[in-house]
Structures are given as C-alpha cells and as structure tokens.
Amino acid sequence: MLEIKNLVVEIEGNRILNGLDLTINNGEIAAIMGPNGSGKSTLSYVIAGKDEYEVLDGEIILDGQNVLEMDPAERAVAGVFLAFQYPLEIPGVATMTFLKAALNAQRKARGEAELTTPDFIKRVNEAAQKLAIPKEMLKRALNVGFSGGEKKRMEILQMALLEPRFCILDETDSGLDIDALRIAAEGVNALRSPDRSFLVITHYQRLLNYIVPDSVHVMAGGKIVKSGGKELALELEANGYADYKAQEAA
Amino acid sequence: MADMERINTPVETAIAEHFAGAKAVLPGDAGARETAFARFAEAGLPHRRVEEWKYTDLRSVMREAAPLAPALADDDAVAALEASPWFAGIEAARIAIANGHVVASASDFADLPEGVSLETTAQALASGHPDLAALGAIPEASENIAYALNSAFMSDGVVIRVAAGTKVETPLHLRFVITGDSAVATATRTLVIVEKGASVTLLESHDSADDVAHQPNNVVEIVAEDETEIAHFRIDGHGSGAQALSTLTAHLGAHVAFDTLNMIARPGLVRHQVFMTFAGEHSKGGVRGATMLGERQHADTTLFVNHVAPHCESRELFKTALDGNATGVFQGRIAVAKEAQKTDGQMMSAAVLLSDGATMNNKPELEIFADDVLCAHGATCGELDDDLLFYLMARGIPRPEAEALLIESFLGETVEEAVDETDEAMREALMGVARTWLAARG
C-alpha cells in the first residue's frame, strides 16, 4: 500500500505540490488526470526520488517504509518504478549492459543471486518478444535514436523485467501508435496482481479502456481535487477541466 | 640575451652533473648529445612563464634530478615485467624495456613477425646505424625541452623497420617498466620506420612502482612512408609517484592512415606530447586519449598537429575524468599551412569533474593560413549529468555504479573511435584500464 499524506513540494522556490493526499491499495490501479502543469510529473519524480525537489511537508509511505528517506536506487529496490514521460538517451551505455546492471543490482540488494548471462538474455528476449521490441533495438545504446514510441515500450520492458511493487506510468500512452498502445497496455495488464499497484498518469480516456482503473483522481493546482471510479474519466473527457480550474481560482 | 646559460636551480645543476658523468659512457656520438644538452642548458627546466608549459611547471614540481638508471639484473627485470598487466590478453611480439634498457631475454626477438627487423637503440647508436638519420623528422619536436633532454641522455630503446608492403598481423608490444625503491631516471628512444604500403599495430605500455619519484623520459618516433596503415595504442600506467615525460612524433607521408590512442590512469605527473605532421597528401591521422586522475595527480597532453600537405584529415578526441584534487591539461594546436588546402581537422577535448577540488585546463588553438579548409575545435568541462544519474538510479543501480557506467561510456568514446569495431579483444584491453580505475575509485 502506498500512502501519500499532505505532500508539499517546491522547486526553486515555486510551490508545485500543495498538500496532496492519495492512498493506493495493493492490487489497485489508480489513474490521475489533470491539466498541463498541475504537478503530475512532479509527483511521480518525488515518489521516485529525484533530488532537485524540496519536500517541505508530508510523507510517502510504501508498505510501512518512509520512502522519502531513501535515495532513488533504494526506492527502486523497495519496489518503486517510474516509467518516464520522457525517457532519457544514454549514449555509450549499451541497452543490455544497462538492463543487466539494473536487474542484478536489485537482486543483489535483496540478497538474491545474480542472474547468469544466458538466464538474463532469455528473460530479456521473452519480455521483448511480448512487447514486440525487435532484438536489433536491444543492441543499441540505451534509447539512443529510438523513436518516441520505442522509448515508451522500452520503459515497459524494464518494468516487466524488474517486477516492481509500485509502478508509475507517466503518460506512457502519449507517443504510442494504436497497435503499440494495445501491446503496452497488455504488458501492463499482464503485470496486474493482488500485490502490485499502479499509478497511471494520462490525458486520454482511451488508455483507460485498455487499462481499466479502480479509481480515478483529478489533480489541479498541486493536489487531488476529486476522486471517483472509472466513470469520472468519461466525465472529464466530456466536460474538460473548466470546473476544477474555476474551483482552484476561487 | 646576456647569459645563454640558464642553469641555476639545484635540480638543473644536478641534471648537468648527471650529463657530464653520463656522456662519456652513453653509446654513440657525444657531440650530438652535447648539442642537445646545450638546448636544455639555454632554456633550463620549463616553467609556467613558458607558454607551452604554462600548466605543467617542471621547475617547481621536479624537486630532485634522479640519476640515470643502470641496466637491471635479468631476474629483477623479469619480476617487474611479470607484474605489468597491460595488453596481456593480446597476442603480440613483446619487446621488454626495464629501467630504460632492453631486456633481450624477456623479448621475442627470435620470433619477430615476417618483414619486421629490429635493433636496440644502444647498438644502433654505437654502430652509427643509418636509420638513425630518420630521427628528428619533426623540427618542432626537436626544439622541445623534454625531447632535447631525451636526446642528450638516450640510452636504449629499439629501432624497428617494417619492410615495404608487409601487412604485419601480430602487434609489436613495447613493454616499459621501471622498478626499484630509489628514484631513477630513464631516457629511451624508439624509432619505427614503416616502409611504403606496410601496415603494423604498435602497443606501448608503461608501469612504474608506486610512491617512488621515478623520472622516465620516453620518445617514440614513427616515420610512416606512403600508403601505410599504423595503429598505436598506448597505456600509461606509471605509478603515483612518477614524473613521466613522453613524446610521440608521427611523420606521415601520402595516403597514410595513422591512429594513436593513449590511456592515462593515476600517474603522479605525466606530460605526454604528440607531434604529428602531414607531409603527404590524402592522409588521415587520429590522435585520441582518455585520462583518469584522482588525488593530486597531474596529466598534461600537449599536441601539435601540423598540416603541411593538402587534402588531409585529422581527428583529435580527448576525454578526461578528474576526481580528488587532480589537474588535467589539454593543449592542442592545429596548424594549417598555406599550401594545405582542403584540410579537414576536428579537435575536441571534454572533461568531467567528479569533485569540487579537480581542475581542468583546456587550450585548443587553430592557426590556419590556407583559405579552403574545414577546421573546428571544441572544449567542454562539466559534471556528470544529474538527470542521467537519476534515470540509472531509478532502476536500482546504486550511485557509485551509476557514476561508473556514465564515466566508462564517456571515456569509452575514444576507444570506440580508435579501435576497429571487430577487434573486441583490443577494446577490452583498453577499456580494462578504465574499469580498473573506476573499481579503485569505489
């Protein structure tokens, strides 16, 4: 279970998150929707541990552990995974080298044996096949020269390999073509399990037809302003955010 | 101009005394040595007011002048050579040079690849070998003080000739080691003449004991005749106490492909100089280096690339990773003569600072007298990219390992460019230097 209480975050003196509360239960898929600039990516970075954000108040508790005290690598080991809105290109670091380093670092931190190379390659190939990622892509430097959609699929591949407890998908659907969206959603659905939770950030109701959420939250002005079931997404699609923006201004 | 004789510091006086004692016993023409020494005597040890030595003030860092090392007993030489790991995984014809003297018993002289002939520099000097006339092909190098000191003191090394048209498959590996608990100086001179149409790979590695202020001065001169293909991979593994001077000269004829790559890891002080002259048309020369420093280490790479002939291409890429209170220096000068039209020269030096105490000095210069050329240089200096570090750490990779991945890829670009894509073993041998350094960094 992930519990966020009264989270207040600033960057360079600008307040971005403004007393945000959110609880996501084990096995739950929570969707967050909200206007541009409302702080959705900020929330995901703060959960993952990017250190340029200043947390002024509040807490983030994952399975009883205070996540805010951990560095990003420790959070990953604790089960946090962020599929980036804009995955980064890392020239000179081979995709396979990176995947192996990540997988083995997490195994080592949990006291598990490192994977042998054949074992590792087998896992990657299986996961890549399910996500229709060509082997050729795995031979290149991480994300270098990948199309926007390919980068997003690579994020899902990493998620599938690392088997995290708590997955954040920050606009994974933007940039994906219709087929890729379906494949990526299938990848996510395959990972659904009673002890894994998801926070899905999206602007489009369409994704939520594939990944059906248990709860939908509206974020505006750095906090959750409304929560509901999956029908809330349909309502937003029809009416937009005008009501919430007005509410915020008031 | 009142006094030509600039020798006045105790160290300079000690060097003059060493020379007076050595010149009678060193092989070859004493007159040539005196001429070279006079060049040093006029200028003294380089100091920071000498533009070329601005960032490497030998006068202030050389507190002692170590005596020229005598040859070692074979057993001691072999023990030191065994401890030197560089290029061990590469099949090569080994040429061992310990404390500045060739060790025949530890060299593959009986097994040299076909088309390669070799003589020691000591023999060549003693017998007045005609190939020695090829030394000093680049005048700017001959004027250099480190080179002049080497010319005055040179005691051994090898003179290699690769016969015309020979494609030498097995690399030649020059293995330099210095051992002993008290500081010694060495002066080696190696000459490699590659005749028309031949190709060869030269490996050069250096090791010296840690914490002892050994003072090696090594010069390698390469004469590349027309249509030759030469790769030179160098690993500078001098110990943390060493004060090492080295000079590489490459005189390139026409249609030559020449590449040199130098890996420097954790030396006390290193000054590596490269003089490359394009004397013939349509040649390509690559000069690259990766330098890894920590503590109070200092490494200076100074290049002079001279485009005399037209239609040549030069590529210079230098990467420096600096930790602790280390200092890195890159000085790169590309000159393009009026006649050298259609020159294509690209020079880049990039440094990554891993600590607040580290310093990088970058000084790239272009001097262009031709009007139809494509030349550019760039220099960057910064920290590791926080966003990339975060991305790697967000996947569970601990900070030191994430940093190591980024540093390795940063340095590795030099190896990627210099080494043939299919030569996995060579890439591993060179990247091993970076990995060892990163592992020690922790």
Ligand SMILES: Nc1ncnc2c1ncn2[C@@H]1O[C@H](COP(=O)(O)OP(=O)(O)OP(=O)(O)O)[C@@H](O)[C@H]1O
């Ligand atoms: N480094 C930064 N410095 C200053 N302001 C920042 C910084 N990063 C984000 N912000 C601001 O914080 C606010 C929230 O940004 P964030 O990226 O979290 O929004 P978002 O909800 O993810 O938007 P989108 O839907 O466009 O992805 C924006 O106003 C943005 O300009």
Ligand SMILES: [Mg+2]
């Ligand atoms: Mg966003």
